[in-house]
Amino acid sequence: MKNTFGNHISITLFGESHGEAIGAVLDGLPAGFEIDLDKLNWEMEKRKAKGKLSTRRQEADQVQFVSGFFEGKTTGTPLTILIANTNTRSQDYAQLKYRLRPGHADLAAFEKYSGYQDYRGGGHFSGRLTAPIVAAGAICRQILEAKGVRLATHIQSLHGIVDDDFDFDSACLTQQMDILNQKEFPVLNEQAEEKMKEEIQQASANLDSVGGILQTVITGFPAGIGEPFFDSIESTLSHLMFSIPAVKGISFGEGFGFAHLYGSQANDPIIIQDGVIQTQTNRNGGINGGISNGMPIVFQTCIKPTPSIYQPQHSVNYQTKEDVILEIKGRHDPAIIHRARAVVDALSAFGLLDLWMSHQATTSFEA
Template sequence: MSDTFGLLLKLTIFGESHGPAIGAVLTGLPAGLPLDMKRLEADMDRRRAKGRISTQRHEPDQVQVLSGVFEGHTAGTAVTFLIENKAQRSGDYDQLKYRLRPGHADLAAFARYEGWQDYRGGGHFSGRITAGLVAAGSLCRQILERRGIRIASHIERLHGLQDRPFDFASLDREMDLAQSLEFGVLDPKKAAEMQRLIEEAASQGDSVGGVLETVITGLPAGIGDPFFDSVESELAHLLFSVPSVKGVSFGDGFGLAKLYGSQANDPIIPGGNGTVVTATNRNGGLNGGLTNGMPVILHTAIKPTPSIYKEQDSVDYRTKQPVKLQITGRHDPCIIHRARIVVESAVAFGLLDLVMMRDAQIRLRQETGTGAEPGKEPA
């Protein structure tokens, strides 16, 4: 297996849900980039469990930066983030070691690791591991924002309830609003309805899922590459690595399949000040695997939390006999409101990697004296 991802910028994650600690390592960043620890703490807080709509496992998630940062700036070496696990109750899983939990990785993990995996709290398969991703993603996001690149998400849909869409005529204000909301729903009435729905599911020993809409602004046209290194390829790879993500689409996504080409194509028009834009954005700011300068829009489907308290049918892995499974312990009835910062952090890492690749290519062309325009001889 590989716990490392990235091209120029590389992210490594480590740890298990009930081990001593979890964390992440970022390599490839140049020296001299500022790290705002208060901002990092604020991003970690968005992932923390709170209230009745989250698990009652309340981890402090205090981030220790062990290396790669000196006097508030990157030092050009590996940046290591460590987060101690302090609220484990491993005994909650003693009776579940061989009783395969539906919706979890248990069956597949036994086939892959032959029983040597850490089963407590899902081990390395657990959503707990995303805390390190959020810490690393916070630094990536801070760097992007200094370049004018912003990321914001809202809970577009929870079970059968729909939030209002982003108002793209006032997108900066809408992004500010989304980032200020703890629950991440733009319509206050829908937010209250969604929270009641989560509490109702919890009272029945069940769980719910939903869809996040994420928008990225400030990306110049020309980021990415066709085929295997497309923007969609890199971001989808990262997002599908997040536990409970079961769907990723860009722009109108599957909705484009219902349209004629004349409807799906975004008309290209002058944008003023010598720019070129599209009149619509059905393709989500991406064509041919590259950014086209419009806001990048993506949707991420989060399945209902698999740890539910209802009795379920399962099998004992040792005996291969059917059993009735009753999960105990502390679990989220819904994780989408906590997954919002995780999705944004994964996107921030992927985009920074792609931006660094583009920067490197441009700088190489400039330093080798190649003409800025095709067909022109170098000066």
């Protein structure tokens, strides 16, 4: 079972939704970096379930450093993060042990682990495991920010409701990113925000759920980082985004819109401005040949509707092989897209920091 990712730095993920604790190990971090715990806790806050838009399972998500952190700074040794599970109701899942939940990993888990998996709350497949990812990514984000790299994510659309676009004029973009990073519900247009919240609450009232698309922008990331093929920026970020349980699609820059363009429209004209070579447009999302070109990195991730819904659904009992009508109980989100924003930001920061550190390690040996 592979739960470790990364080259120059690595993250190892462990735990189950209803186990004693969940956590992550970050290995390869530079020594002596001061971690701002207030910033880390704010990233955790953005992932938390709150109010009518989220599950009623509300965890404190208090981050505990077990190793690799001393007197406020990283030591350079493996940094181990623990987060206790304190609000579990495992009895909600007892009747579901063999009843396969549509949209969940239950069937695939039985086939892979022969019934030995922890089925409570989705076990290791649960979105609960994104909490230590956010904590680990928040540290990586702080390291990037110290080097002038900034990132932000907004809900580009939710069930057909569309937010304002990023304004890529440098001053306006910086302001938009600042606004989003201070909001729990990451939307630029206030009217769109209210409509999205109403749509989520309506889905909840209908015993249903909704999904949408997140859009992420990263500025200040240096040109020349990434590899042409297997460790391209696109392949690295895609690998990480698809590790988020709810993600079902990713695109970069113009994305699938390229299918409707001519080459003359798809290409970004190259210009020189204030002595700096850059592109006039950014349809390729700041990446060419798998390598950063100095423009903002832009990508979209598709978040599917939460699979745990309260409507009756057709399913099968894995043990008896009989048809059943499944009615899920317990506490579930009518939408997770606003909470997933923090996870996308975290894994973006981790992936880009790993690529940058690998690049630095290589170039330090060049003639």
